[in-house]
Amino acid sequence: MSKKTALFIPSPIRSHVLPSFYLAELLSEEYDIVYAVGNHILEELCIENGFKCFTIGGFKIGLGMEERYIREKYGKTSFTRLFMAYFSNELYSLRKDIYDRIVQDWKPDLVILDVFTSTEFFILNQYSGLKIAFFNPMPSIYNVDEDPTVLANAPIENKPKSSKISKTNLLSWFTGARKYIMRLAGNFQYDDLIKKSGIAGSDTLIRSKFTLLFKDIPEIILVPEEFEFRLGGAKHYQFYLGLCQREGRVDTELDALFSEAWPDILKRKDNGERIIYCSFGTFFEGADRSLLNFVKLLSIALKGFENTHLVCSVNKYVIGALKSEGFDSDRVSLFSRVPQPTVLQNATAFITHGGMGGIKESIFYQVPMLVFPLDFSYDQNDNALKVEYHQLGIRGVFQYERVDGIKKKLKEILENKTYRESLRKFKAVTDIRYSRENVRHLLKENFSI
Template sequence: MLSPYYDIHFAVTGDVLEEIVVKQGYNAIRTSSFRVALGMEERYLWEKKMKHSKWEVLKCIRANELYHYRQNELAEIVDRIKPDIIFIDIFNSTDILVLQSRYKNISLIFLNPMLSTYKIPGFPTVDQGKWTPDKLPDEETKRRIPFKYFLTRPFDVLIRKVMDMQFQELTSIDGFLDKHPLAKDRTSAMLFDNIPEIILAPLELEMSPKVSKPNQHYLGLCISDNRKDTELDTSFDIRFEEIIERREKGRRLIYCTFGTFYQGSDRALLDFLNKLLDAIEGLENVEVIFSVNKLVIETISYQRKIPSNIHMFNRVPQLRVLKYADLFVTHGGLGSIKESIYYGVPMLVYPLDLHYDVSGLPTTYLLVAELC
């Protein structure tokens, strides 16, 4: 959307992300994963090979060492590329505290890869595995320090108090908190009022249009159908041609994957896959593509004989497969939901983790069924 008009740079924290960005034709800039006001001082000291006792952590917080480190790191990037706009991922939201006072002429916008993360009365939040609307603790209750900690963990309480002081200090720079109060209805991310937020999803996927806030802007499905995937299974291309030939002769194609979250032979994932294989083995005239990690493939192959119509790959180009799929079996990640809608593929949604696999929420699954 923006690439024809802007030179786009991504700040990334690892080799895999850098490879993905470069392969799409964008510029990748490596940064650390440290963020301010989130209690990362101990890890910061440890990774910098400095003393990291509780006393050293306390001094680090009080001196705002991590804030100055992050400020210098981002300033080197911003001063070099001179951007017109900086998009800040909502899970890196405290970078706005580092940037806002120094770069007043640059637009700072939150970027949300999920659905809205705010608490709206009468609706479940995006991170609720089980909706208990009358039992949601307020922010003050969640931050209240149990009295026993003052006796059993006094140094931890002191660090907590100093972190609160640090946050007040950082948010008071140039009166930031007066213009952008900390959002009282936030959930998964530390967000501030009156900051523009771009959501990479359609408003129709929310529980209700009432969920949308004035500062939020929904961009729709946001699918790049010319995306170039990385780390693909080397055997995919040849075998996929054979699978498509069989589909053109009348066989149906089922595609099953559980995204990038499950990297090991997770027990819940293995249990579900075995049940799914039990069901699929009784079907005639189907080809099935599984995209799962190597440990899962090795475990499943050890546990049972894999029929010739079931094809297991470590990683496949998902958009390419969805173009031909007749059914998509997924854990319900928002990216997969959007891509399935884009290609009009019916879904069987099976959330494995109710704290991570609920970005679509139950009513979204019903909506998707109607759309497809």
């Protein structure tokens, strides 16, 4: 008897695709797994990890991507062309054609949709007999009044003092009128999407800080509920799956120098050196000066610790800039991308920006964290608060950290046994609650999967 087909549609972000592999592997016992991703880099990642995959591009509906779409298609944009794209729901027609072909060719029985591409639900909900569930690579993104917000203790930006209101002129009036007309077109588009999708009842749609949520549609959260500030806050259609670590995961786009240098780094570890691992993911795309300075400060701070070696994952532009500025230390190894699980299971401490993928891996390998949130618009600061709350590590302020502060924080997580003990207990609890057997049972009971 042939298997049914499950189609995964993640956001075009590596950190969203990777944790979904755990869920895909579990479902592969009952389903043939197919991925539809936004670019060829992610397509390669899925194929290398044993899944069928194809690319469908990244222009999603209902997310204000019309201007970028028009510029890419026509080379330039105009107010009239942009207005018509919204008013005619041009991206919807384009996307609907793509999904019509996918449904016809692959005949999926189940779609697992990234909650950060949730507006695709407007189209997918129209196909008869198609089961739909969301997956969320972050903790719950519903606001909980009693809990700290994601912006708690965020750096305060210097705001200009209020000035006298300038006289309205014709240009500002014209600009305001255009914005108002475009908002009307966006509202029309939104209403049209709801009508086309057949969604009944306005209470089905829930706007969160990050994305559009759909009430009563199953949401599989690829995080342990124990990482939240409190248990029992989940909606009846939310299901936590734990750390979601897939053994044998294959990473792509790795720095070729890593495989050459890693055996020597392990020898240093065998001789008593502690490995400190630092990675800020893909947040910095270029040779950002603040990151360059931080790496320098970190290398200076490590001089205060005997028998330590820093493995630092930064982009190639940062590496090039540091080398051009004469940065050289036999206690620091710089790579553009490393197989993170391999490094973490040999590390004594992890310096991170607070991405959920790295935090879960750090918990899995029981490595205390020093978290420096970089993006206060999404989950990083919230994650850092929770790391500190559960005593899995401590957090700092990236922009204002200096050598003495880094040394003090490193000393705390390296020498205070509280963090490793908290990590041990946390993992022991989640290993039992989210065993593969329990997770399989949860999926079958709640999703008829």
